Amino acid sequence: MKRILEPEVMDTWEESVAYDAMDFTEVNTAFVEEAIAIGPESGLVLDLGTGTARIPILMAQRNPQWKIVGIDLSKNMLKLGQQHVKNAGLSDRIRLEYVDAKQLPYDENSFDFVVSNSIVHHLSDPVPSFREIARVLKPNGGLFVRDLYRPEDEATVDRLVAGIGSDYDAHQTQLFRDSLCAAFTVEEVIELLKKAGLNEVSVKMTSDRHWTAQRAGCNGR
Numbered sequence: 001m002k003r004i005l006e007p008e009v010m011d012t013w014e015e016s017v018a019y020d021a022m023d024f025t026e027v028n029t030a031f032v033e034e035a036i037a038i039g040p041e042s043g044l045v046l047d048l049g050t051g052t053a054r055i056p057i058l059m060a061q062r063n064p065q066w067k068i069v070g071i072d073l074s075k076n077m078l079k080l081g082q083q084h085v086k087n088a089g090l091s092d093r094i095r096l097e098y099v100d101a102k103q104l105p106y107d108e109n110s111f112d113f114v115v116s117n118s119i120v121h122h123l124s125d126p127v128p129s130f131r132e133i134a135r136v137l138k139p140n141g142g143l144f145v146r147d148l149y150r151p152e153d154e155a156t157v158d159r160l161v162a163g164i165g166s167d168y169d170a171h172q173t174q175l176f177r178d179s180l181c182a183a184f185t186v187e188e189v190i191e192l193l194k195k196a197g198l199n200e201v202s203v204k205m206t207s208d209r210h211w212t213a214q215r216a217g218c219n220g221r
Contacts, residue, residue, distance in 0.1 A: 004181040040217040043112025049119025053081030071099035102128040121183040130196030142217025148183040
């Protein structure tokens with residue numbers, strides 16, 4: 001199935017609130033637990049496409065030795081995220097910034113660990129962002145990136161969309177459908193990482209709708 005791009009940024013207040021209202025607790029928790037398993041014991045973590053900061057909050061709660069920088073290009077997402085961070089009492093360990101993942105304002109070798117959940121399908125070309133990850137990540141730094149997988153045909157898209165249940169309204173359901181159609185395949189991700197110079201990264205399907213790219217940090221568990 002041909003890839004159909006969707007907007008890179010979800011920045012209206014309505015879109016941000018609708019996204020934040022979707023219950024990703026299960027998938028976010030799985031993401032964080034797996035990231036912690038391969039990440040460093042301590043250090044500075046960068047979360048690309050942090051959205052409303054649900055994942056940084058979970059990471060900070062589970063690993064008190066991490067400090068986290070979350071970036072996003074949606075000011076409204078970040079506004080919601082700042083409130084979530086404040087409510088969680090984690091403002092001293094989580095910093096949210098309005099930053100483009102394709103042009104990171106950080107020095108080389110700044111981060112011990114880089115994570116990202118569901119940003120790649122928003123990018124028309126992920127290579128610039130992957131190159132920036134390679135630049136700011138320490139030589140032995142860890143990487144954990146997960147996103148949706150583009151199905152082979154419309155019938156599979158229909159099946160996956162139908163499987164999310166009735167808890168989502170029509171707008172939320174359409175967001176999920178659009179994201180599936182904008183996603184990459186494992187083979188495409190492998191090629192994009194190679195172009196960006198991100199080496200020794202394992203890429204594989206980790207659910208019926210997700211791929212994961214990962215590399216353990218130097219002192220990962």
